[in-house]
């Protein structure tokens with residue numbers, strides 16, 4: 001980076017820090033205690049407290065809930081570097097995320113790329129302000145890894161599409177206002193060429209959603225059903241039957257997000273070794289269980305190496321050089337690492353790591369048990385580990401089909 | 402776990418890229434794997450070619466990390482690491498780790514100005530080969546030093562036996578780790594002495610290793626040295642020793658990264674060309690997935706090696722942790738990659754004709770040298786206070 005830009009960036013850092021210090025309510029600088037503290041926005045937003053509402057309002061007014069989007073669409077028009085600085089400063093201050101939003105993370109970037117001007121104006125600003133809560137209608141019961149075999153049908157009837165079918169694994173479908181949804185618009189075409197990308201208002205007649213219970217207990221994931229749902233044709237993103245390209249672009253954003261969240265999560269949680277010291281005790285300053293100690297060290301090193309690799313990849317892109325590897329690697333490694341971490345956590349806690357509701361285990365122990373079970377899905381959701389390995393083998397290593 | 406506290410970019414600079422090109426050019430031309438084979442088949446006593454070492458020194462490699470005041474180039478480990486990686490790709494044997502990083506490093510970090518001026522210009526010129534005589538057991542152990550240095554009039558008398566001394570056979574002088582105080586295993590009471598190999602009472606035995614390189618067993622039988630042979634104050638050498646061993650681990654990690662990359666790339670190329678059942682074996686998912694996994698392991702190794710090399714240059718407090726992480730990871734990764742490389746090559750992979758076996762042997766020896774994965778996980782844990 002040239003010195004001038006670096007200087008500007010440092011100025012931006014200073015002003016960002018000052019703004020955050022002045023405007024982030026102190027209650028929003030404490031770690032979130034549970035998913036109940038998350039703010040997802042929407043038509044009927046739920047805030048854990050007044051500070052959370054104020055925090056979202058202030059951040060949205062700055063355009064900092066979607067910092068890299070252009071100003072006219074509710075963003076702040078920040079460069080990648082500036083957005084990173086904003087991120088770093090928020091982390092440094094321990095600010096909670098003002099808004100969690102699939103709309104900001106996943107839909108926004110593809111609308112900016114593929115949406116019509118009208119779609120951008122209609123959907124982006126309220127999404128950035130946290131007034132629309134989105135869900136992702138991709139997977140179906142018979143279309144998981146092989147997503148392109150999806151069967152939910154949309155048939156053009158006048159100026160609307162009529163949608164029939166079922167989605168599954170749709171996070172927050174029961175709470176979302178809108179869904180970005182993949183539908184089949186040409187049953188005769190090869191499977192990748194008959195898919196379209198639709199935006200569907202979840203209040204439309206014929207839409208229903210039902211939550212799924214997981215091995216870890218209640219979950220935000222739902223089944224969603226479409227029964228003769230009418231969707232205005234203006235809510236088609238990209239071209240008719242050209243939805244696969246949009247769908248894939250969105251998946252890239254999702255994968256990048258998942259690995260980034262995993263990486264961030266490592267920073268927040270109590271280090272395994274300090275949990276281990278409490279449960280296992282020490283001998284001469286060394287963890288009393290030598291075998292667990294070795295595995296904890298291995299996990300610690302691997303997560304260090306993973307973070308360094310994420311950093312190197314970001315720096316490589318900033319240096320204007322092509323990244324040597326794909327987000328697939330981070331999705332794969334980050335999720336496998338996360339599973340390993342929780343396996344270890346439960347093993348460290350021993351009997352107290354496998355208690356169920358009604359036992360004498362603490363709330364934290366119960367939470368770690370749930371987190372452990374939940375982590376098993378990390379390497380399935382967002383494209384399974386096997387699918388990531390396929391992608392690396394083909395795209396990075398160039399191995400034959 | 403933070404990503405280390407050295408905020409230096411992990412992307413190679415233009416200058417470092419051009420050092421890579423020069424190093425690659427030289428190594429591929431003058432020291433391809435056939436070079437190692439030739440030394441092995443001739444049962445070469447040194448295990449490296451002095452002519453090549455001179456030429457590398459001429460390119461600035463021997464003096465790369467030393468300041469101009471002792472005849473060095475004044476660059477850093479980030480640059481030396483690039484060279485080591487290239488050497489790793491062809492398994493090129495050089496005294497870089499033994500002479501420049503370990504023994505030379507001990508003199509640079511622990512020696513007086515007079516000692517630096519005595520030894521380092523010759524190192525930088527590629528004229529002097531030195532070795533660090535440290536390990537005594539069958540596995541690397543930092544403070545497991547039983548070799549004693551007893552005070553005598555005007556100096557010390559050193560008695561003990563060292564094993565696995567890299568390039569110890571052929572080194573002009575040895576930097577010996579000895580104990581003036583304390584018990585075996587103590588971090589305190591250690592001392593470093595520079596001992597000419599020709600000193601009365603020094604007995605060096607060549608002990609070739611399976612990777613076709615040389616290490617030596619060195620006996621010190623009441624070897625008398627003057628006080629001026631000591632690097633720093635005898636008894637307080639642990640800090641210097643730690644820094645030297647961390648640097649050695651990182652440098653060896655850079656070399657192993659190169660070896661792992663090369664073995665991996667050769668294997669991916671083979672997966673694309675070797676056909677069975679009428680198709681390239683690289684179309685079999687069982688092999689694809691393993692190759693993709695290895696790719697991730699190698700990329701992670703690259704990141705930690707780059708970070709560790711840069712941390713040395715930045716003088717950051719994170720060097721020890723990064724050294725442990727880098728050495729553990731490159732040791733485990735290189736062995737795994739080379740073992741998988743053999744498996745994916747099938748029968749030809751276990752023949753001497755193919756180079757892959759040479760990579761596997763080097764992987765195992767380099768992994769054990771200066772501590773393997775288990776050793777450095779233990780150290781990583783200690784450094785984190787658990």
Ligand SMILES: Cc1cc2nc3c(=O)[nH]c(=O)nc-3n(C[C@H](O)[C@H](O)[C@H](O)COP(=O)(O)OP(=O)(O)OC[C@H]3O[C@@H](n4cnc5c(N)ncnc54)[C@H](O)[C@@H]3O)c2cc1C
Pocket residue numbers: 136137138139141143144145146168169170171221377380381382383384385386387390
């Ligand atoms: C907790 C959770 C949250 C989710 N959230 C969402 C969401 O918000 N939105 C959404 O649209 N979807 C979501 N999903 C769905 C997720 O994307 C799918 O579960 C995933 O793509 C795998 O599909 P599947 O479950 O049908 O398994 P399958 O595709 O049937 O896979 C079964 C097994 O076969 C393997 N396999 C499949 N194909 C191959 C292949 N070609 N090569 C090698 N192995 C293969 C898989 O790796 C897996 O091990 C979520 C899933 C979970 C579990």
